[in-house]
Amino acid sequence: MRIVRRMDPVAGPQISVIVICPGKGYKYFDEIPENIGGGRTLVIRVNGYEDLSRIIMKSRSATIMIPEIGLISTPRSAAVDEILTVDGILEKYVDHLEPLCENTENPVKCREVVEWMKRAMKGEESFTLIIDDPTGRSTEISI
Structure with missing residues (x-):
């Protein structure tokens, strides 16, 4: 799992959550507004x-x-x-x-x-x- 903070020019500060399971090929991505x-x-x-x-x-x-x-x-x-x-x-x-x-x-x-x-x-x-x-x-x- 990886968590990254980024600034979206429209939506504002975001927290990106990335989960990858190499064994099963499962991938998940979501962005959660920070504020x-x-x-x-x-x-x-x-x-x-x-x-x-x-x-x-x-x-x-x-x-x-x-x-x-x-x-x-x-x-x-x-x-x-x-x-x-x-x-x-x-x-x-x-x-x-x-x-x-x-x-x-x-x-x-x-x-x-x-x-x-x-x-x-x-x-x-x-x-x-x-x-x-x-x-x-x-x-x-x-x-």
Whole structure:
């Protein structure tokens, strides 16, 4: 096992954990934020197409909400830190939900949500994107 400290230009100080088992070929790598602080909630109002290109650094522990459609997405155990545009966040949900709609409790509602997200990805729907992060690491990135 090897533990390394490094500075990520976006996410800040990180502790990298590397485990390699030469006998079995098992490899594991993870990065843990060094300075986990208090919580932070980002509230991003999306009013048109130009807002879809806003860039977000979303930590692995963040919950994503879009109140207009009742979306609350809590992080799963395999979640990772990600840098995404607002459009990219919507695209991930469309890619995940669309093939599952027919097997949900309410396929009609699921398809309506997917279609709403597709319209939002074209800038045809205004909405509020809320990112609630207990570690305080999620942020909007200006380039």
